[in-house]
Amino acid sequence: MKEGNILEIKDLCVNLMTVRGIIYAVQGVNLNVKEGEIHGIVGESGCGKSVSTKAVMKLHDEEKTEYTGNIDFLSSKGEVDIVPLNKKQMREIKGKDIAMIFQDSMTALNPIMKAGEQIAEQLRAKLGLSKTDAKKRALEMFEKVGILPAEKRYEQYPFEMSGGMLQRVMIAMALSCEPKLLIADEPTTALDVTIQAQILELIKDLQRESKTSVIFITHDLGVIAEICDSVSVMYAGRVIETGTVVEIFDEACHPYTKALLESNPKEGDQGEYMKTISGAPPLLYEKFTGCPYAPRCDYATEECQGALPETVVLNATHSVACHHYKRVRGEE
Amino acid sequence: MKEYVKYIGKRIIAMIPILLIVSFAIFFLLRLSSTDEAAVIIGERQATDELKARVTQEYGLDKPELIRYFDWLKGVVVGDFGKDYDSGQDIGELISSRIPVTLGLVLISSALGLTFAIILGVISALHRNKPLDTGISLVMLFFCSVPSFLVSVLVLLILTKFIPGYSFIGTYNNFGEFLQRISVPAVIMALNQLALLGRVTRSSMVSQLQAPYIVTANAKGLTDKDITYKHAFHNAVIPVLTVAGMSFANAIGGTVLIEQIFSLPGIGGLLVSAVQGGNYPVVQILVMFMLIVYLIMSLIVDVLYVVVDPRVKLQ
Amino acid sequence: MKANVKKRKSNNGVFFTLPVIVSGVILFLILASALLAKVIAPYDPEATDYSASLTRAFSAGHLLGTDKIGRDLFSRLLCGAQTSIFNAILIVAFEVIVGVPIGMVCGYFGGRLDDLVMRVWDVVCAIPSLLLAFVLVAAFGKGTYSGVIALGIVYTPLTAKLARSLIMTEKSAVYVEACKSLGYSHARIMFVHILPNIVTTMIAQFTLDIGSAITAMATLSYLGLGVQAPKADWGTLLKDGMSMLYLNPVLLIAPALAIMITAIAVNVFSDGIQAYIDPGQRKMPTFKKYRKKLLKSETLKSAEGAA
Numbered sequence: 001m002k003e004g005n006i007l008e009i010k011d012l013c014v015n016l017m018t019v020r021g022i023i024y025a026v027q028g029v030n031l032n033v034k035e036g037e038i039h040g041i042v043g044e045s046g047c048g049k050s051v052s053t054k055a056v057m058k059l060h061d062e063e064k065t066e067y068t069g070n071i072d073f074l075s076s077k078g079e080v081d082i083v084p085l086n087k088k089q090m091r092e093i094k095g096k097d098i099a100m101i102f103q104d105s106m107t108a109l110n111p112i113m114k115a116g117e118q119i120a121e122q123l124r125a126k127l128g129l130s131k132t133d134a135k136k137r138a139l140e141m142f143e144k145v146g147i148l149p150a151e152k153r154y155e156q157y158p159f160e161m162s163g164g165m166l167q168r169v170m171i172a173m174a175l176s177c178e179p180k181l182l183i184a185d186e187p188t189t190a191l192d193v194t195i196q197a198q199i200l201e202l203i204k205d206l207q208r209e210s211k212t213s214v215i216f217i218t219h220d221l222g223v224i225a226e227i228c229d230s231v232s233v234m235y236a237g238r239v240i241e242t243g244t245v246v247e248i249f250d251e252a253c254h255p256y257t258k259a260l261l262e263s264n265p266k267e268g269d270q271g272e273y274m275k276t277i278s279g280a281p282p283l284l285y286e287k288f289t290g291c292p293y294a295p296r297c298d299y300a301t302e303e304c305q306g307a308l309p310e311t312v313v314l315n316a317t318h319s320v321a322c323h324h325y326k327r328v329r330g331e332e
Numbered sequence: 333m334k335e336y337v338k339y340i341g342k343r344i345i346a347m348i349p350i351l352l353i354v355s356f357a358i359f360f361l362l363r364l365s366s367t368d369e370a371a372v373i374i375g376e377r378q379a380t381d382e383l384k385a386r387v388t389q390e391y392g393l394d395k396p397e398l399i400r401y402f403d404w405l406k407g408v409v410v411g412d413f414g415k416d417y418d419s420g421q422d423i424g425e426l427i428s429s430r431i432p433v434t435l436g437l438v439l440i441s442s443a444l445g446l447t448f449a450i451i452l453g454v455i456s457a458l459h460r461n462k463p464l465d466t467g468i469s470l471v472m473l474f475f476c477s478v479p480s481f482l483v484s485v486l487v488l489l490i491l492t493k494f495i496p497g498y499s500f501i502g503t504y505n506n507f508g509e510f511l512q513r514i515s516v517p518a519v520i521m522a523l524n525q526l527a528l529l530g531r532v533t534r535s536s537m538v539s540q541l542q543a544p545y546i547v548t549a550n551a552k553g554l555t556d557k558d559i560t561y562k563h564a565f566h567n568a569v570i571p572v573l574t575v576a577g578m579s580f581a582n583a584i585g586g587t588v589l590i591e592q593i594f595s596l597p598g599i600g601g602l603l604v605s606a607v608q609g610g611n612y613p614v615v616q617i618l619v620m621f622m623l624i625v626y627l628i629m630s631l632i633v634d635v636l637y638v639v640v641d642p643r644v645k646l647q
Numbered sequence: 648m649k650a651n652v653k654k655r656k657s658n659n660g661v662f663f664t665l666p667v668i669v670s671g672v673i674l675f676l677i678l679a680s681a682l683l684a685k686v687i688a689p690y691d692p693e694a695t696d697y698s699a700s701l702t703r704a705f706s707a708g709h710l711l712g713t714d715k716i717g718r719d720l721f722s723r724l725l726c727g728a729q730t731s732i733f734n735a736i737l738i739v740a741f742e743v744i745v746g747v748p749i750g751m752v753c754g755y756f757g758g759r760l761d762d763l764v765m766r767v768w769d770v771v772c773a774i775p776s777l778l779l780a781f782v783l784v785a786a787f788g789k790g791t792y793s794g795v796i797a798l799g800i801v802y803t804p805l806t807a808k809l810a811r812s813l814i815m816t817e818k819s820a821v822y823v824e825a826c827k828s829l830g831y832s833h834a835r836i837m838f839v840h841i842l843p844n845i846v847t848t849m850i851a852q853f854t855l856d857i858g859s860a861i862t863a864m865a866t867l868s869y870l871g872l873g874v875q876a877p878k879a880d881w882g883t884l885l886k887d888g889m890s891m892l893y894l895n896p897v898l899l900i901a902p903a904l905a906i907m908i909t910a911i912a913v914n915v916f917s918d919g920i921q922a923y924i925d926p927g928q929r930k931m932p933t934f935k936k937y938r939k940k941l942l943k944s945e946t947l948k949s950a951e952g953a954a
Binding site: 353354358364365367473474477479481482485486489492582584585588589592593604607612622623626627630 | 770773775776778781782783784785787788789858862870871872885889892893896899900903906907910911913914915918
């Protein structure tokens with residue numbers, strides 16, 4: 001692993017078994033997350049962002065999932081490859097070294113267990129705390145994420161709390177064991193805009209304080225601009241472009257990234273039609289032999305149909321998977 | 333604790349209107365039929381006009397129905413359940429000796445059925461689509477679709493063929509014999525309840541194991557044991573309780589048949605012959621008794637519900 | 648690509664799984680033999696023949712033997728099937744005709760009417776169903792039709808509740824809002840638009856109900872409260888068989904098996920419908936099996952191509 005990286009995903013493929021057959025949900029993802037950064041993953045629904053990050057924690061049903069490739073992770077016990085780990089070894093990492101925040105906190109919390117207890121339970125299981133210590137620590141976490149009054153909230157059940165509060169509980173739970181990597185899977189999508197801003201602020205503050213690395217999944221480019229250091233853009237189960245926020249927003253090299261940015265409404269766009277990307281992302285029932293974006297791409301040529309574009313490294317932080325990235329940049 | 337007592341008290345008070353309405357409805361439903369009650373009372377005796385007049389007078393058959401209902405109700409409240417049309421015996425005495433069998437059957441079979449249903453349902457769900465699950469599911473499908481009186485008939489057939497000396501039917505003289513008599517029918521009734529509740533447990537457990545909060549629990553790095561029992565199981569039990577109330581009702585109805593088949597001295601045989609013979613006072617009292625048993629059991633289920641599910645409040 | 652889509656679809660909701668086919672065939676055979684009972688039956692089911700009383704099963708002339716007064720069991724079983732199934736259909740028809748409209752109207756309009764009906768239902772449901780049936784039979788007098796009506800009344804509240812809860816979930820669906828905004832009448836929305844969406848779930852329930860109606864009616868007949876002699880259904884046959892338990896157990900076993908097989912087949916069939924409606928219950932293929940299947944279909948295709 002490279003110095004300073006906490007997570008390196010190499011050629012990760014995830015195949016999911018469904019009633020309709022195999023879905024090749026992730027088809028060769030390469031992704032690096034540096035220590036202490038917030039790394040955004042952006043893409044349309046069904047592009048494999050959730051599936052690939054869930055694979056980092058191996059949260060998919062083992063009987064219905066196949067993994068290939070490498071997920072190298074710098075755990076508290078040193079470097080490990082997550083893909084070959086068994087259930088027991090995974091349990092050591094889950095919750096303690098890697099934690100996750102889910103999109104819909106209403107259903108992601110056990111409906112009939114007290115909110116505080118759901119955190120205390122994790123502290124007891126992962127850090128071996130006693131009942132009273134676990135409760136004390138859980139109350140501290142509640143205060144930290146702004147669930148007040150903590151004592152009263154500790155005793156409440158999820159159905160007695162609002163969506164924003166529940167997301168705070170999720171965050172408190174995820175950070176309670178001081179993980180090295182936090183995966184936030186669209187944590188603000190289900191919330192209304194004002195609460196969204198509060199939660200983003202909270203995640204940002206806590207991240208700055210604890211120096212935890214964060215993978216932040218979203219389909220909202222505004223959120224990316226606000227809190228991320230670097231970004232990966234995913235399309236049809238692959239990362240098609242990676243770079244720092246500045247590189248992605250100002251020097252996008254992939255036609256999809258460009259189209260995505262253009263479809264985001266900006267100030268002063270009055271009186272114009274919003275730009276959209278025509279067509280829909282492909283279904284992932286088979287592996288691609290050509291560029292999956294080609295049918296929707298303005299730059300597509302015959303070459304795109306025939307060969308999967310290799311990832312081209314442009315500089316230390318920026319890379320792109322497109323046959324025509326030079327033309328996209330306007331260099332040709 | 334205090335609020336539970338208050339809740340149970342409230343529920344018991346709420347039973348009174350139900351009992352009144354149902355008793356009223358039953359009383360008048362039974363009087364709808366064309367059965368001549370005096371003839372039922374006279375039975376095989378010579379039906380002279382004099383006897384008929386005496387019977388009509390003694391049982392108050394000539395009074396308006398509404399007055400007869402209130403007379404009956406008054407009697408029931410003070411513990412006078414009326415007289416059996418067949419034997420002229422006091423109904424209270426008639427049924428009190430028969431209650432242990434019926435109550436024993438219902439309680440033992442419900443307790444056994446619920447316990448094993450939950451155990452087997454969970455095992456089945458955890459081995460979903462594996463041979464063990466298929467086996468358990470098939471057995472449950474069998475006992476769920478085949479009514480318990482049929483199973484009893486076949487079991488009786490087999491038992492009389494292979495263990496001719498074993499006395500498992502008829503009356504009993506002491507507690508040991510009582511247990512011996514009701515063991516076979518209780519197990520058969522339990523199997524029926526087990527099948528119904530076990531299927532519910534399985535499907536409820538399967539869907540809970542796929543719920544999003546299980547993914548969260550998994551991401552927290554909890555052990556499989558904790559995920560299964562602390563999280564999924566607790567949630568899965570709730571719908572099982574709902575169906576348990578229904579299953580108890582089936583058991584109460586089912587004991588009527590089972591007692592008949594195993595010739596047990598319970599209230600089932602009494603009820604059937606009373607329905608057949610137009611012996612209405614007995615029908616009324618027995619139905620009310622079974623209704624009370626059912627209402628109490630469903631009250632227990634509801635209290636359990638509150639204990640298990642924090643979203644349900646006592647009200 | 649197009650061909651692929653088609654293949655996936657056929658792999659999706661499979662209705663004709665092995666259990667469904669087997670139970671379907673059994674049900675079809677039972678139904679057909681019940682319908683043609685009078686044609687198939689070798690004897691008049693009510694004809695007595697004292698010289699041939701209690702003939703053993705599989706003897707010449709009487710496939711399943713005869714009862715105490717020499718009636719042919721096989722013929723009686725066939726005609727009993729006709730009676731049993733016909734009665735069960737009557738019971739379910741009663742619950743559908745009475746229960747579904749009540750439930751739909753209550754669920755759709757809600758309000759005070761709904762409150763009132765549900766209050767009444769709650770009281771009715773408070774009585775265990777078999778007990779309620781007893782009381783009703785006692786009121787109507789024993790016999791086939793009072794048995795059918797009694798059981799119909801017992802089943803009605805449950806059907807109404809199902810229809811009500813189904814319609815209540817559908818009521819808030821967007822297409823209903825759309826219908827309302829188009830100014831359609833309530834009746835049209837209920838019966839033309841909502842009904843087709845809930846009918847599959849209800850059919851699964853009604854199949855199940857036919858099964859349980861057969862056994863419930865058999866129960867009443869067994870207790871002497873339903874079908875009366877000399878007419879026979881499976882319940883009365885069972886009752887007659889019970890008294891001959893030691894002399895000729897076939898008299899008991901045959902109707903018992905008939906009820907059992909029918910009940911199981913109905914349950915399996917209804918399970919099949921339910922699994923078809925609810926994809927969550929479908930069995931997932933494993934990777935290995937799926938690949939094998941893919942490989943097979945591909946070799947088939949290439950073989951076709953070669954030919």
